[in-house]
Amino acid sequence: MSKRKQHSPEFKAKVALEALKGEQTVAELASRFGIHPTMIHTWKRALLEGASGVFERGGKKAPEIDEEQVKELHAKIGELAVANDFLFQKAQAVDRKVRREMIETVNPDLSIGKQCRLLSISRSSFYYRPKGETALNLALMRQIDEQFLETPFFGVRQMTWHLRNEGHLVNEKRIRRLMRLMSLMPIYQKPNTSKAAKGHKTYPYLLRGLRVDRPGQxxxxxxxxxxxxxxxxxxxxxxxxxxxxxxxxxxxxxxxxxxxxxxxxxxxxxxxxxxxxxxxxxxxxxxxxxxxxxxxxxxxxxxxxxxxxxxxxxxxxxxxxxxxxxxxxxxxxxxxxxxxxxxxxxxxxxxxxxxxxxxxxxxxxxxxxxxxxxxxxxxxxxxx
The missing domain is CATH 3.30.420.10 (Ribonuclease H-like superfamily/Ribonuclease H)
Structure with a gap:
């Protein structure tokens, strides 16, 4: 079984900079560098959020996550039997992507399997390396996009039926994932009760009955x-x-x-x-x-x-x-x-x-x- 690569800060910076250029899609970058597409999103976000720290006094970079939580988890990983329950509870409070990055492939005291258990991550998902979207999925996304322009009220079920009528053997699970990836949301007669991102404030609609009669209004x-x-x-x-x-x-x-x-x-x-x-x-x-x-x-x-x-x-x-x-x-x-x-x-x-x-x-x-x-x-x- 192949060991998970430990990527250097220089490599992460290189990938994040390539992502910032916008010349290639995430799938192409993942294939080019041999990494998980999620890592590209994470490293690009870290670069954007931490870039301002380069110019702060002392060159201190803004942390991506709660440093105290990470230090506490790393310290507790070395304490075997006594700390298992404590680690399991603390691990739940840290983002799953961050927990995956914390696993050390070369650790004389703890195997990868035990680290996965302590950090509440399945061992199979740690080794899994998904590929970019297949040619079939990209073709389906193109058809979904074209159809959505014609019928923006099509939800997952209607879009699935439409594609089946066109001869594609697809299920709702796949179409739901692709539509979410494309950031497509069908229209409704009334606003639904779904919420914006956690912690983000939403604002009321101000244009109802408003006469818009000039530029810049x-x-x-x-x-x-x-x-x-x-x-x-x-x-x-x-x-x-x-x-x-x-x-x-x-x-x-x-x-x-x-x-x-x-x-x-x-x-x-x-x-x-x-x-x-x-x-x-x-x-x-x-x-x-x-x-x-x-x-x-x-x-x-x-x-x-x-x-x-x-x-x-x-x-x-x-x-x-x-x-x-x-x-x-x-x-x-x-x-x-x-x-x-x-x-x-x-x-x-x-x-x-x-x-x-x-x-x-x-x-x-x-x-x-x-x-x-x-x-x-x-x-x-x-x-x-």
Whole structure:
């Protein structure tokens, strides 16, 4: 039985930096470096969260987890019979991914099996090395994405039936996992009772009955799935609600909040903060990094009811146009190709593509015309 590799800090940093570049999907990086895809998410998040520590006084890096818990667990691992019950209880309080990283393959006192028992991890899962998504799953994800644009009310059961009718032998368990991976949520007539990420605050929906009649009054943001030839990426876009202009966007191979905050920072820097920002209740938009940036800019935060597709309908229509007119016409190999393709289309959308809701004029044209019209009024209100 092969021993688990002990990865050096240099190796972890190298993988995390490659993930940050966004040139390859997580599946491709996992295959390239011979590691578990979960490690890529963990190391990338650790790099993003700890990067600021490099510039702190003394170069002290912010810890990823509670150091006291980890020290306590490592100390207790050496105490065999007496500490077993204590370790089992303490292990439950530490994230499972962290516990897996704590197992030492070369330990003269404790076997891997005993360490797994002490840390409440199954021995088989410790040795398991899953591969990236298969070609079949990637093809299914592409079909799910296309069908979801047509029928955004399809849940797991309806999507499973649809794929079976298309000749695919799939079960609900697989489709549920793939739809979660794609961050797809069907619409509902009423908000359901599911919650955002644990510890994240949600905000009420502020747009009901509101007349949106000027640029910068309301912005909206959303995330969508981008199929690639060998894997997938995620795209976030920030749109001006009144003119439909895309103000900023970012592509990432993971779903951390940082790439959303980068797009938000760019939009605020270029156009100034809006009065209201509307999003869904996804963990990226309920994260402290996102909401704190908005609060510090004096922006009121609005969030859709859970699963309320129509509350953010304008961004959903953007995704539909983008995918049919650009994404589905290509099979991008790298993140650079995807960024170039999406960037070219968004430039076309903003500046040249006629928009039916704007009388056939492109969003950017209407944005700056309306901006010029409303600025004198706003200045007069400030003087008054």
């Amino acid at each position: 309301v912005w909206a943001a959303d995330i969508t799935y981008l199929p690639m030839r060998r894997g997938f990426l995620y795209l976030v876009a920030i749109m001006d609600w009144h003119t439909r202009k895309v103000l900023a966007w970012r592509i990432s191979n993971t779903l951390e909040a940082e790439f959303c905050v980068e797009a938000l920072n760019e939009a605020i820097h270029k156009f100034g903060p809006p009065e209201i920002m509307n999003t869904d209740q996804g963990s990226q938009f309920t994260s402290f990094a996102w909401t704190d940036r908005l609060r510090r800019s004096g922006v009121r935060i609005s969030m859709d009811g859970k699963g309320r597709f129509l509350d953010n309908i304008f961004v959903e229509r953007l995704w539909r146009s983008l995918k049919y007119e650009c994404v589905y016409l290509h099979a991008w190999e790298t993140g650079s190709e995807a960024k170039a393709g999406v960037g070219k289309w968004i430039e076309f959308y903003n500046r040249k593509r006629p928009h039916s809701a704007l009388g056939g004029r492109p969003p950017a044209v209407v944005y700056w015309l309306r901006k010029d019209e409303t600025q004198p009024d706003q200045q007069e209100q400030k003087v008054a």
